[in-house]
Amino acid sequence: MRYKTVIGLEIHVELMTNTKIFCGCVNEFGGEVNTHCCPVCLGLPGATPVLNRSVVEYAIKAGLAFNCKIANNSRMDRKNYFYPDLVKGFQISQDDMPLCSGGYLELELEEENKKVRLMRIHIEEDTGKSIHTEDGSSLLDYNRAGVPLIEIVTEPDINAPEEAYLFLEKLRSTLEYIGVSDCKMEEGSLRCDVNINVVDAETGKRTNITELKNLNSFRAAVRAMEYEEERHKELLAKGEDTERETRRWDEVEGKTVVMREKAGAADYRYAVESDILPIEVEDSWIEDIRKRLPELPHAKKERFIKEYGLPKYDADVLTQSRELASFYEETVKYGKDPKQVSNWVMGDVLRRLNDEGMRVEDLKFTPKDLSDLIDLIDEDKISNNIGKKVLRDMFETGKKPGKIVEEKGLIQISDEDELQKVVEGVLSENEQSIIDYRNGKDRALGFLVGQVMKATRGKANPQMVNKMIRDIIEE
Amino acid sequence: MDIIELSAMEMKTKLKNRELSARDIVEAHLERIEEREGELNAFITVTEEKALEIADKIDRKMKDKEELGILAGIPIGIKDNIITYGIKTTCASRMLKDFIPPYESTVVERVIEEDGIILGKTNLDEFAIGSLTDTSYFGATRNPVDLDRSPGGSSGGSTAAVKAGEVAISLGSDTGGSIRQPASYCGVVGIKPTYGLISRYGLVAVANSLDQIGVSGRNVLDAALMLEAIAGYDKKDSTSVDMGPVNYLENLKEGIEGMKIGLPKEYMNIDIEPGIKDKLMKAIKIFESLGAKVEEISLPNTEWALSTYYVIAASEITSNLSRFDGIRYGYRAKEYETLDELYINTRTKAFGREVKRRILAGTYFLSNKHVEEYYKKALRMRTLIKEDFDKAFEKYDIILSPTTPNLPFKQNVDNDPFIMAKSDIFTVPVNLAGICAMSIPCGHIGKLPVGLQIIGDRFGELNILKAGYAFERHSSIGGDK
Numbered sequence: 007m008r009y010k011t012v013i014g015l016e017i018h019v020e021l022m023t024n025t026k027i028f029c030g031c032v033n034e035f036g037g038e039v040n041t042h043c044c045p046v047c048l049g050l051p052g053a054t055p056v057l058n059r060s061v062v063e064y065a066i067k068a069g070l071a072f073n074c075k076i077a078n079n080s081r082m083d084r085k086n087y088f089y090p091d092l093v094k095g096f097q098i099s100q101d102d103m104p105l106c107s108g109g110y111l112e113l114e115l116e117e118e119n120k121k122v123r124l125m126r127i128h129i130e131e132d133t134g135k136s137i138h139t140e141d142g143s144s145l146l147d148y149n150r151a152g153v154p155l156i157e158i159v160t161e162p163d164i165n166a167p168e169e170a171y172l173f174l175e176k177l178r179s180t181l182e183y184i185g186v187s188d189c190k191m192e193e194g195s196l197r198c199d200v201n202i203n204v205v206d207a208e209t210g211k212r213t214n215i216t217e218l219k220n221l222n223s224f225r226a227a228v229r230a231m232e233y234e235e236e237r238h239k240e241l242l243a244k245g246e247d248t249e250r251e252t253r254r255w256d257e258v259e260g261k262t263v264v265m266r267e268k269a270g271a272a273d274y275r276y277a278v279e280s281d282i283l284p285i286e287v288e289d290s291w292i293e294d295i296r297k298r299l300p301e302l303p304h305a306k307k308e309r310f311i312k313e314y315g316l317p318k319y320d321a322d323v324l325t326q327s328r329e330l331a332s333f334y335e336e337t338v339k340y341g342k343d344p345k346q347v348s349n350w351v352m353g354d355v356l357r358r359l360n361d362e363g364m365r366v367e368d369l370k371f372t373p374k375d376l377s378d379l380i381d382l383i384d385e386d387k388i389s390n391n392i393g394k395k396v397l398r399d400m401f402e403t404g405k406k407p408g409k410i411v412e413e414k415g416l417i418q419i420s421d422e423d424e425l426q427k428v429v430e431g432v433l434s435e436n437e438q439s440i441i442d443y444r445n446g447k448d449r450a451l452g453f454l455v456g457q458v459m460k461a462t463r464g465k466a467n468p469q470m471v472n473k474m475i476r477d478i479i480e481e
Numbered sequence: 482m483d484i485i486e487l488s489a490m491e492m493k494t495k496l497k498n499r500e501l502s503a504r505d506i507v508e509a510h511l512e513r514i515e516e517r518e519g520e521l522n523a524f525i526t527v528t529e530e531k532a533l534e535i536a537d538k539i540d541r542k543m544k545d546k547e548e549l550g551i552l553a554g555i556p557i558g559i560k561d562n563i564i565t566y567g568i569k570t571t572c573a574s575r576m577l578k579d580f581i582p583p584y585e586s587t588v589v590e591r592v593i594e595e596d597g598i599i600l601g602k603t604n605l606d607e608f609a610i611g612s613l614t615d616t617s618y619f620g621a622t623r624n625p626v627d628l629d630r631s632p633g634g635s636s637g638g639s640t641a642a643v644k645a646g647e648v649a650i651s652l653g654s655d656t657g658g659s660i661r662q663p664a665s666y667c668g669v670v671g672i673k674p675t676y677g678l679i680s681r682y683g684l685v686a687v688a689n690s691l692d693q694i695g696v697s698g699r700n701v702l703d704a705a706l707m708l709e710a711i712a713g714y715d716k717k718d719s720t721s722v723d724m725g726p727v728n729y730l731e732n733l734k735e736g737i738e739g740m741k742i743g744l745p746k747e748y749m750n751i752d753i754e755p756g757i758k759d760k761l762m763k764a765i766k767i768f769e770s771l772g773a774k775v776e777e778i779s780l781p782n783t784e785w786a787l788s789t790y791y792v793i794a795a796s797e798i799t800s801n802l803s804r805f806d807g808i809r810y811g812y813r814a815k816e817y818e819t820l821d822e823l824y825i826n827t828r829t830k831a832f833g834r835e836v837k838r839r840i841l842a843g844t845y846f847l848s849n850k851h852v853e854e855y856y857k858k859a860l861r862m863r864t865l866i867k868e869d870f871d872k873a874f875e876k877y878d879i880i881l882s883p884t885t886p887n888l889p890f891k892q893n894v895d896n897d898p899f900i901m902a903k904s905d906i907f908t909v910p911v912n913l914a915g916i917c918a919m920s921i922p923c924g925h926i927g928k929l930p931v932g933l934q935i936i937g938d939r940f941g942e943l944n945i946l947k948a949g950y951a952f953e954r955h956s957s958i959g960g961d962k
Contacts, residue, residue: 095803
């Protein structure tokens, strides 16, 4: 391969602590504008910040989950720049003494596993939000000012947009697992910036790094990276170079557009934030946090493969989120066949959740309900297909599967006499199909079974029907 | 009896003995303010109505035999860079000339809890940057001792008001000498407490690693009283330290028999006005006569203190003053097309020359290209300077020096900025080291007062109060007006 893509990511993640990073204001998405504010998070003259201990703890959790080194001594700094949503003219962040450094995430690629190294994870405060109106004025909401963030910076170890996608998925699921963030891109609790350029392996030439911002979903990020990858390659092939600039992804046009040119690197004039004492983290605290870390996605996946005998693919899908995994495990606990449960959870349950943009927590039914549904099928009370219909009802109404079956009269017809009558009726109306079958057209059998199912509104026991038809027409 | 001549302690006693009502005290001081303000300009805002209201409340409490706080009935001035809830807090800047804070500072909260009576907000150099109280948007303050001279700065208003009897005690802030230098120039007692002793929640930051709220009074006891009222841990300021309750008033009269005093030899090589050196030598004799042992010590990094201070202070100023951008509160320029113009026009118009000079310098010191050679080097120097003091305090209880090497500057003339900067040489090391110090009157040259600086270790307030009190009692010239 002549061209090598080089990608580094900077991910901002809002932490789900109860209160903001430097004051007692509630840390909550939304709320009436400018109501979750106080002198400290508004940066009023004279107000001094006090670091929220939970923020440090959450960041350490993330650091441990990503194999980082946790610093016993770190420090807050001021990053100085002007913007209306920045209340103090500086953001309290960490410069050269971050809380976590090093670390990595392991990606499972087709050929081999790959470690993407992290440079650092540091804590900082979020800014307020600017809302630009059509008449050219700007409105400011400071509810978000002072919401705790971690910034995760990778080394430029990612070499394809799809790798970046895998990285982001794994990052997200891990952060959700350890309960430090809800990682909702649509609410801005996870934001991702990309640095990308391309190297020509033959000539050694490399393009200038493009920074990509305003990426609203992982998919958008991937498409933007793919677009940039091509753009860089084309320019490189023509012997040209990219500009050092920041671009954003235009979803409608399906391309990146220039946001601002970088006239030299920004100078944030970092200085020590001496209003906050240096952060001292004792080893005993780190160990205590490590002990309390939940099982991480990778370990859970390995366990699912071993303990439940699941294929790798199933284990992968089921451990995407902690909630999905525990929904699965709880269902299995009711004595169900692990693979059968996996088929249901990965198939109908997950598909429906994805279609509706819902999360496992939003489900109206419980693992016990799903287990009961599987019981109904196992006991031949309903067919698999009826089961799917019942599940759809469960999604919408949250009613118990037994109740749905009863109310709608969906109990499977397994009574031989009753079925015999229906089968005979269908056969007498479809003589041509019988002839076709006898002439070797196997498809005709399926048609006949279908007709019986139709006549019983799906309630006939399909195995029995199949056998009865065969018995009659093969005589 | 002239009420305004009384010390704060005397006012307290007379209020308790019902010789005076709180209203008598406040009215006398408001009258004094009325009389002197025309020439002094020590106040930016006088809160006459509110003060009388509180005086009446205290008198009612007296009548109902309710328990009173330790500042009951005492008229107090608050430097106008300390936040007062609902009362204009301007920092002597056009930027905040109409700013009414929606919250209370911790020190003012404590003053109010202790039944102190705030008479108003006192003048300062714009954002406490300066040493003459002449950069205020509201005009310069003059020295009550000599109206042609500056009271010093930046807490010139707070200090002049105490000296002139407009208030009994006041709160100021000290970043590099801003309480002690005016105390020296006006002939009062001024204390810069240890960094962390007093909450800075509500002190508009100028150089936040150096700033500390402190007190001025006409004698050591008055200053100690105020210090005792406001000292103590505050969970809203992470740099405040929990030292438990302080008992300065109870313990400061213990005497200084056996106290070990250091006299830095490096300070003696500094160009000091000869008369001032004489006063220092005399003071040493008094301390020795009181049973203290005075020895020469060394603070080898003294020569780097001023440049270290200047770099750190400017770097912090540039960042602390960034919030004044015209977006949310304070002054906003009327003419602008773009966001950048809004910032530029606002800050150009609303900041004074000296403030802008420091912002520019600090921006330079922190810039990518220069941060190593200025800011980071200054941080390392600061550690060395601090270690000098740590070493000295292993052996000595207090350190003595003049407060300033010179007498008060003339007001409203072009003073040489380099000479002015040099005048902070004895005060800035104390802020860099985060320790405490007091300036106490130690005589006059002509009619101009001279100040003696007593430096103590971190949380060594009791030592400097003891030394100051003993010195004041045993010298005929201490504590005069």
